[in-house]
Amino acid sequence: xxxxxxxxxxxxxxxxxxxxxxxxxxxxxxxxxxxxxxxxxxxxxxxxxxxxxxxxxxxxxxxxxxxxxxxxxxxxxxxxxxxxxxxxxxxxxxxxxxxxxxxxxxxxxxxxxxxxxxxxxxxxxxxxxxxxxxxxxxxxxxxxxxxxxxxxxxxxxxxxxxxxxxxxxxxxxxxxxxxxxxxxxxxxxxxxxxxxxxxxxxxxxxxxxxxxxxxxxxxxxxxxxxxxxxxxxxxxxxxxxxxxxxxxxxxxxxxxxxxxxxxxxxxxxxxxxxxxxxxxxxxxxxxxxxxxxxxxxxxxxxxxxxxxxxxxxxxxxxxxxxxxxxxxxxxxxxxxxxxxxxxxxxxxxxxxxxxxxxxxxxxxxxxxxxxxxxxxxxxxxxxxxxxxxx
Ligand SMILES: NC(=O)c1ccc[n+]([C@@H]2O[C@H](COP(=O)([O-])OP(=O)(O)OC[C@H]3O[C@@H](n4cnc5c(N)ncnc54)[C@H](OP(=O)(O)O)[C@@H]3O)[C@@H](O)[C@H]2O)c1
Numbered sequence: 001x002x003x004x005x006x007x008x009x010x011x012x013x014x015x016x017x018x019x020x021x022x023x024x025x026x027x028x029x030x031x032x033x034x035x036x037x038x039x040x041x042x043x044x045x046x047x048x049x050x051x052x053x054x055x056x057x058x059x060x061x062x063x064x065x066x067x068x069x070x071x072x073x074x075x076x077x078x079x080x081x082x083x084x085x086x087x088x089x090x091x092x093x094x095x096x097x098x099x100x101x102x103x104x105x106x107x108x109x110x111x112x113x114x115x116x117x118x119x120x121x122x123x124x125x126x127x128x129x130x131x132x133x134x135x136x137x138x139x140x141x142x143x144x145x146x147x148x149x150x151x152x153x154x155x156x157x158x159x160x161x162x163x164x165x166x167x168x169x170x171x172x173x174x175x176x177x178x179x180x181x182x183x184x185x186x187x188x189x190x191x192x193x194x195x196x197x198x199x200x201x202x203x204x205x206x207x208x209x210x211x212x213x214x215x216x217x218x219x220x221x222x223x224x225x226x227x228x229x230x231x232x233x234x235x236x237x238x239x240x241x242x243x244x245x246x247x248x249x250x251x252x253x254x255x256x257x258x259x260x261x262x263x264x265x266x267x268x269x270x271x272x273x274x275x276x277x278x279x280x281x282x283x284x285x286x287x288x289x290x291x292x293x294x295x296x297x298x299x300x301x302x303x304x305x306x307x308x309x310x311x312x313x314x315x316x317x318x319x320x321x322x323x324x325x326x327x328x329x330x331x332x333x334x335x336x337x338x339x340x341x342x343x344x345x346x347x348x349x350x351x352x353x354x355x356x357x358x359x360x361x362x363x364x365x366x367x368x369x370x371x372x373x374x375x376x377x378x379x380x381x382x383x384x385x386x387x388x389x390x
Pocket of ligand 1: 101
């Protein structure tokens with residue numbers, strides 16, 4: 001490609017979005033940000049547009065439009081979910097970074113793939129909800145398609161993607177997803193009943209948006225990541241393993257048919273996988289300290305505590321059931337996490353709400369994006385009822 005990569009950063013005001021803008025700013029010759037989107041932070045979005053000279057922005061929540069002032073000359077601002085999705089289809093966009101949070105990202109992923117863009121995917125929920133429909137649009141498992149149409153940004157999946165490069169699909173025996181264990185590793189169920197929002201938001205290794213941080217505290221995040229890996233790489237659930245690795249230095253591993261294991265190691269900094277999604281198949285320099293193995297001393301691995309962190313089992317069960325079950329799980333979880341963050345539900349209430357919704361869900365074969373959105377709405381309504389009656 002001649003000229004810089006033209007990128008739409010959707011979810012630009014969030015944790016991933018801000019780090020993506022940091023990476024883009026380091027490589028002005030190679031990356032040009034041409035579109036930005038957010039949900040409610042109109043003033044921040046407008047300031048980003050001004051700083052980067054962006055021509056198109058969108059704000060999902062129309063009520064926040066008055067915050068959008070002082071745009072660069074010629075910049076167009078639109079509001080509403082459809083306006084956000086439209087940015088993924090613009091003719092002058094080569095790559096869409098989907099950094100929205102939650103199932104709201106589903107249509108962005110669909111639009112980017114349908115319009116032939118490269119999709120750099122941080123928004124794992126789109127694959128959890130719509131993996132069955134999105135992966136055919138991506139042309140199949142990501143490591144089997146050249147040139148790549150979908151590049152994972154999630155650190156574990158970026159690691160797996162990199163371990164799989166150049167390897168035949170039939171040589172893969174297992175994927176090993178590493179998990180830090182979150183802030184409550186080693187705690188038992190009873191001790192989690194009264195944990196506060198602040199305790200749950202204090203992740204030991206990563207600084208992230210609130211929703212994924214709570215998902216990391218309940219280990220739902222790792223369950224969602226197993227479903228994400230299943231769709232991205234076309235690997236059966238029985239061949240995806242989770243191992244708790246508190247140092248978070250090994251980002252994930254692939255075991256091959258001959259017993260060899262390739263691991264991806266590095267510092268815990270999301271700017272690295274974000275940058276790799278932009279530089280692939282090349283690698284650019286990064287201003288980060290390398291892993292100091294002598295200082296690290298040792299790498300530990302242990303089995304997750306399935307009994308305490310019940311979200312993990314619920315997610316795997318939904319993944320195995322398949323069809324619309326992961327969409328229902330995700331919708332229920334989003335509502336339960338929001339209720340915890342608002343102080344309306346204890347942390348241990350999250351898995352109870354998700355379980356209640358899953359017990360009432362009759363999974364169907366996935367037929368359309370509209371059906372998945374219906375299931376998402378249904379799960380949110382059921383979860384809201386379960387929280388109100390808890
Ligand atoms: N943060 C990490 O380190 C990390 C690591 C791996 C994977 N991920 C995944 O990356 C995604 C983003 O995570 P995050 O931590 O960056 O979340 P975050 O900090 O909460 O940011 C979310 C971004 O999405 C925007 N947004 C939310 N709802 C939207 C909607 N309906 N339409 C348009 N924009 C919307 C937000 O805008 P406002 O600011 O206006 O609300 C914000 O820009 C998640 O799927 C997460 O699981 C994150």
